[in-house]
Amino acid sequence: MRTDIFARLDREPEPPKIEIPRMSRTRLALFGGTSAFYLAIVVAVLASTWLVALDWKVMLFRPYQQWPELHAFLDYFVVLGQRGPTAVMVAAWLGWRSWRQHTLRPLLVLGAALLLLNCTVGAVKLGLGRLGPHYATQIGSAELFAGGDIFPSGHTANAVVTWGILAYLATTPRARRHLSALSAVVSLGVGLTTVYLGTHWLSDVLLGWAAGLLIMLGLPWCEPLIGRTEAWIFAVREQWRARRRLGVPSLPVAAGGPRTSPAGAPGRYARPAPAPAGEPVREPETVSVGGGRLAPSTPSPTGRTSGHTERPRPHGVRSERTPVTPSGSRRPPHSRTVAGG
Template sequence: MRTDDKLPQAEEHPAKLARPRMTRTRGWLLGSTLAVYVATVVGVLTTSWLVKLDWQVMLFRPYKQWPEFHTFLDYFVVLGQRGPTAVAVTVWLGWCCWAQRTPRPLLLLGTSLLLLNATVGAAKLGMGRLGPHYATMVGSNEMWGDGDIFPSGHTANAVVTWGVLAYLATTPQARRIASLIAAVVTLGVGMTTVYLGTHWVSDVLLGWAAGLLILLALPMFEAPMAWAEMMMRIAWARLRAGSLFTPQPVSPLAIPALGTSRATLEEEPHARERIPLAGRAARGSENWPHHPARPHTARSERTPVTPAGSRRPPHAERARSAPLGSASAPRGRSGS
């Protein structure tokens, strides 16, 4: 096979970055977090002590107890809002992709946000819990209504978005620092929603558990993300080569096959290989030149062609070709 017929290969990764694996410790943490998630949902559904705690904090109204923090916390809670945080983290991870020459950071962020929207969104719509500002009965769990408050989306989004930065850290020290920052931000965002009265305490607990479940489950998606990364590299290599969507344009001057005769192709075994595909496509099914069809006229309609001059040979040739003694042989003149 010729070199130019091969598919463009992806560029080699400049540095082999360590990818987290599903270890025994991570699996134990995943199971424990899942147990907390289920226990929180069951506690709210059964109107246990957790719902009583929700009402006690709601009736306490923290935003009225400490109004001096209200303005600051109104801005701080944006760190858990999906739109602004996704844009900020995407810009940072885009720079990381360029620096590390790999699309993995953005692939990881996209995968985590997709899991977040699917799981948390389904839970919100499925249980339909009303928020504190829309509560209808004191002591009720406010389930199966028209709400979308359980679990807390701000809290879960803060855990996933800022936790991804710690997940992508390349050194143990950077991972510890990033994990500490992510923990402070997510704890602050969750408690701020309780302070502002937009979420119950149980909403925040379930939001922390939901976001942590996604982070702990990310190693299970490393293999699909690696496959997607390989496909993106191959597509990028083809795009740079100009052959991703359409074949390379071939100039008519670069197609010697249109002027190559059958004899040349039969004498040179490798002459057919030099014919570009565009040149072969322009031929018939047998790869030979063909001309447009022309109408054939009947023999009676053809114009007779009269040869110019006489068909009889010249006088000298008649003399040479005539046999001796024939009547047409020239006779010599008499000397008398």
């Protein structure tokens, strides 16, 4: 009796129908509150309010110098917010789930979330152009529109979205609660780690949390498009499989040789079979119709017969007819002997 994990997975029943999250009133309220918080952070930084002063106080405090023993561990921990490694890990897990559940929805949800993250966060980063703490030039300044790209924090927003996808796609309430707590701890830890390392202002982290949470709250609006995309991919796959089943493999043809078609199918380049040895070759017969001749019909690649019918010529008077020697006569020409030859 097999006791390994693969045997247990083979006996595992198919999961129940997955419930797709809807845009409920609670989710709408959270989305509106998070949007207001997002705008408040942007306005506070643009106006160089108390939030910018707090950024500078934390930066001048230099947490990485206050607790240097944490530096080695947090250098590795912050990788949980980098887009490349985290996307690969989560995509591998969701790919296995897609294979087990016979659906592409987990991977499509991850792709839609990452696309929204890149578009929204990237646009704000490039539009505001804020410099990081290590590149600041004037104390007390917001360092905006200076060619930077750190506001909001991409590490923080990516941690919220990437690990939050696991909770969003959970199939049971218990798993959803546990994964939500895990994603919250990871995203909070990654954001504070960037402040500790001095790579982001505190306001960058606050806006990164809000940006990632907005994407997670707005994902139900993308579910209809995700469903249509999945149905289209499956339809294309079925068409491809049907073509492979109905396709006739072509026979190998030597270079420069004639092409032949499979047996039973009319071929465009098919040649008639040669006559058996010893049997005379018959010339195609012509049929006279109304004074004209009908050339022998030849089959076309489409299965139709094509023939050329000569138009009948009017009968003239015997005196008007001119004897014509037929061309291509089979009789050999009469040999004339020359006298004295």
